[in-house]
C-alpha cells in the first residue's frame with residue numbers, strides 16, 4: 010500500500026480547478042491508463058447492460074476501467090470463493106481494469122438500514138448486511154484492481170440533520186481505517202488500491218473535514234459520495250466540491266458518484282472532478298431514448314445556435330402520446346436525448362445521430378429503432394446502449410479536447426443553449442407534455 | 445380458374461437454383477446448394493425465426509458471424525407493425541433490418557389462426573379483428589402476397605387454409621382443396637416472380653389420400669419450391685413422420701423441400717433422412733430466453749441451481765462466442781442481473797442448430813450420413829432403449845438401423 014501504483018499525471022489545470030491528465034499505472038501490472046476527465050464503463054455484474062463482448066467491442070475508445078458493484082456481486086460470494094480466480098476471470102473479462110463500488114449508481118438504495126457497524130446493499134435476492142469484515146472478505150474473493158472503501162452514504166437526502174451528517178463522516182472514516190488494516194494484512198489484496206470516501210452531505214465544514222481526514226490515510230484516490238443527481242442543485246454541488254478539492258492532494262484522482270448528466274458533468278469538471286461513473290447512457294437506454302446532444306466545438310457559437318433552433322429545440326417535449334409507462338423509469342427524460350418511441354420517428358430513415366460512427370448509426374435507422382421499441386424487442390436495448398455509450402464516450406473526449414484548447418466555455422455554451430431552449434416544454438413524470 | 449397450359453405460360457424462370465451436391469446412398473437425405481437472390485444457402489439448413497424483423501436481441505452482424513444464410517420474418521406481425529408501406533419505403537425487410545443475406549416470409553395465415561381469436565375462414569380469405577385497433581381485416585391470398593411483395597423476401601409462402609393437425613373429417617379435405625385454389629391465386633398475384641420465389645404448401649392433414657391428392661395437384665404448378673405444412677401441431681409423431689416421408693416421395697427431386705415448424709435436433713436429423721432440405725422453428729430462440737441451452741446430450745437449464753458453481757462452458761466443444769468466453773456459473777449469475785444473459789444463450793442455441801446442420805451436410809457429402817445418425821442418437825440419449833420409437837421406425841424406413 011505504501012506508494013500506490015496509480016499515478017495521476019496532470020497536463021493542465023485550468024483556472025486552478027479543471028484538471029486534464031492521464032491516470033496511469035492501472036491494473037495489477039500497471040499497464041492500463043485512463044484519460045481524465047473521463048468516465049468508467051458501467052456494468053451489471055461485469056457486463057455492460059444488454060451487450061455481449063461482440064457488441065461491446067464494436068465501440069471504439071472503450072474506457073479501460075469497468076465498474077462492478079458490490080451490491081450485485083455480494084450474493085455470489087460463495088461461488089467466487091470456490092472459483093478462486095477473482096471476479097475478472099469469473100466474468101470473462103480479460104482486458105479491463107475492475108473497480109468495485111459499493112452501490113449501483115443507477116439503482117435506488119432504500120435508506121434506513123445503516124448502523125454504526127454495518128451498511129446494507131441490495132442484490133437481486135434482496136438486502137445483504139455488511140460489516141467491514143464481511144465487506145473485506147468479499148473484496149478478497151472479487152480481487153478487483155481498485156475498490157471503494159465501505160462508507161455510510163445514507164445522507165444524500167436534503168433534510169438530513171447536521172448530527173446525522175457528522176456521524177456519517179465519523180463512521181465512514183472508522184470504516185476506512187478498519188478496511189485499511191485488513192487490507193494491509195491481506196496477501197490476496199496486494200497491489201489492489203483503495204479509494205477513500207468523502208461524505209458530509211450539504212454542510213461545507215463536514216465535507217472539508219471528511220476530505221481532510223480521508224486524505225491523511227494511505228488511499229489511492231477519493232470517491233465523492235452524496236452528490237447524486239436530484240439530491241442538490243448544481244450551485245451547491247459546485248461549492249461543496251470546490252471546498253473538498255482544496256483539501257485533497259493534487260496528484261490523486263477524484264471520482265464523483267451518482268452524477269452523469271452532461272451539463273452537471275461539465276460543471277463538476279470545472280469544480281475539480283476527474284472521474285465519473287458511466288451509468289447515464291444506461292438510464293437513457295432504459296427509457297427508450299437516444300443521446301443526441303451536440304458537443305461539436307469546431308463550429309463557431311453563432312452557427313451552433315442556428316443549428317440548435319433547427320433540430321434540437323423540440324427534443325425534450327417529445328412525450329409518449331399513449332402514456333405507456335416505460336420499464337425501470339428511474340429518472341425523467343433530459344434535454345440531451347430524443348424519445349424514439351415517439352410516433353414522429355415511425356418513418357424517419359435517418360440514423361440516430363447524423364455522422365455518428367457507432368454500430369447502430371452506421372447500420373440502422375430511427376424508424377427501425379422505433380419499431381423495435383414499440384414491439385418490445387430486445388434488440389432495441391442492445392442498439393441504444395451501443396449508441397448511447399458511444400455518444401457519451403465521444404462527449405468526454407471532446408470535453409478533454411476543450412480543456413486542452415481553452416474551449417470549455419464554448420462547450421458549456423452549447424449545453425446552456427440546449428437547456429434554455431428546452432425550458433419551453435418540460436416533460437412530466439408520466440411522459441406527457443406540459444407547458 | 446386458368447387452365448394448366450395457361451398457367452405454365454405465365455411462369456417466369458424463378459430466381460432460385462438448386463444444385464444437388466450429394467445424395468445419401470442409403471437414406472433419402474441430400475446436400476444441396478440453394479442459390480437465392482441474396483446469397484447461396486447450403487442445405488440441409490435450419491432457418492432461425494426473426495418474427496418482428498429482429499432476432500431476439502442478436503444483431504445482424506452477430507447472426508451473419510454465426511454463418512446464418514437465411515432467416516424468417518413473419519408477415520402477420522410485420523404487416524401489422526410497422527406495416528408494408530413503411531417497409532417498402534425502407535427498401536424491403538432487408539433494408540429495414542439491414543440483413544444482407546436471404547429472408548423467407550410466411551403467409552401470415554398460420555399466425556392469424558393461432559394468435560387471433562375470432563378469425564373466420566371462407567373462400568375469400570381469413571377474416572379477423574386487428575388486435576391493435578379492432579378493425580376488421582381480410583387476409584386474402586392476394587393480400588398476403590402483396591404484403592410479402594412489399595417485404596421483398598427471397599422466399600414467400602402461399603396463403604394456405606390452416607387446420608390443426610389433430611382435426612379430422614371433411615374440414616381437412618375442404619382446407620386441402622382450398623389451399624390449392626389459393627395457391628393459384630397467390631401465383632397470379634405475385635408482382636415480382638423474377639425476384640421473389642413463391643413456395644406451395646402441401647396440406648391434407650394426417651390423411652395419406654388427401655396428402656397424395658394435394659401433392660398431385662400442387663406439383664403440377666410451376667412453383668420454385670414446396671413446403672410440407674399442417675404438421676408439427678401436436679399430432680402423434682408416428683403420423684407426423686409418415687406424412688413427411690409420403691410428401692418427399694412425391695415431391696420433385698430438383699426442387700427444395702421445406703418442412704415447416706420443425707426444429708428439435710432429433711426431428712431435424714430424422715427428417716433430413718426422410719429427404720427434407722429446409723427447416724424453421726422458434727423453439728431454439730424462445731427457449732433461450734428461459735435459460736435453456738441446447739447441447740448434444742439434450743438441453744441444459746442454466747438457471748438451475750446445480751450450475752451456480754459449474755465453471756465449465758455450456759458445451760466445451762462448442763465454438764460459439766458464448767462458450768469461448770463464459771462459464772455456466774457466470775451465465776447462471778448473469779441471469780439475475782442483465783438481459784444479456786439471454787443473448788448469450790440465444791447465440792449459443794443458434795450456433796448449435798447451425799453447427800448441427802453443417803455436420804449433417806458434411807456427413808452427407810462424405811457419404812457417412814447413416815454413421816452420423818447413429819453417433820448422434822448415441823450422444824443424445826443415455827441408452828438405446830430411450831430412443832423414441834417413431835424415430836427408430838422412421839429411420840428404419842430409410843434403411844438405417846440403430847443398434
Ligand SMILES: [Zn+2]
Nearest residue numbers: 365367370396
Ligand atoms: Zn450512434
Ligand SMILES: [Zn+2]
Nearest residue numbers: 762764767792
Ligand atoms: Zn456455445
